Amino acid sequence: MKLYILNGPNLNMLGIREPSHYGKTGYSELCDMIKKHCTSLGIEAVLYQSNHEGELVDKIQEAYYEGADGIVINPGAYTHTSIALLDAVKSVQLPTVEVHISKVEEREDFRQVSYIRLAAVKTITGHGVAGYTEAIDFLFDYLKK
Ligand code: DQA
Numbered sequence: 001m002k003l004y005i006l007n008g009p010n011l012n013m014l015g016i017r018e019p020s021h022y023g024k025t026g027y028s029e030l031c032d033m034i035k036k037h038c039t040s041l042g043i044e045a046v047l048y049q050s051n052h053e054g055e056l057v058d059k060i061q062e063a064y065y066e067g068a069d070g071i072v073i074n075p076g077a078y079t080h081t082s083i084a085l086l087d088a089v090k091s092v093q094l095p096t097v098e099v100h101i102s103k104v105e106e107r108e109d110f111r112q113v114s115y116i117r118l119a120a121v122k123t124i125t126g127h128g129v130a131g132y133t134e135a136i137d138f139l140f141d142y143l144k145k
Contacts, residue, residue, distance in 0.1 A: 013027070069139075
């Protein structure tokens with residue numbers, strides 16, 4: 001099983017940016033945690049972070065061409081604005097889990113819209129960085145069925 005784990009803008013600043021919302025775990029620590037978890041399940045993980053919308057679209061398309069089985073994505077602020085990311089996920093038709101570290105539903109009004117959610121098989125919010133391993137576990141079970 002191969003999963004693409006994608007992170008959008010400012011998620012490279014984890015550990016530094018607004019710890020009250022996003023906690024103290026840094027991005028490289030998060031990557032180590034995800035890699036370890038995937039290895040324990042026999043999953044090949046491709047991790048990628050970009051601050052650029054088009055690069056995230058490219059990576060979603062790459063997931064398709066490289067034969068990935070699913071995608072875990074935290075699109076950061078592009079969650080609330082990007083029809084391009086929604087269209088990319090719809091184009092590749094790979095089961096996709098949307099993850100947010102913070103509890104977006106309890107935050108500002110502008111965070112209440114999620115375009116990517118329209119194409120996601122599941123959304124996880126407010127579980128901190130543990131949301132990523134939950135998303136991986138979900139896809140692991142979902143893909144086995
Ligand atoms: C986020 C929530 C978004 O609203 C925000 O723009 C982010 C991170 C989260 O993980 O909680 O960059 O996706």
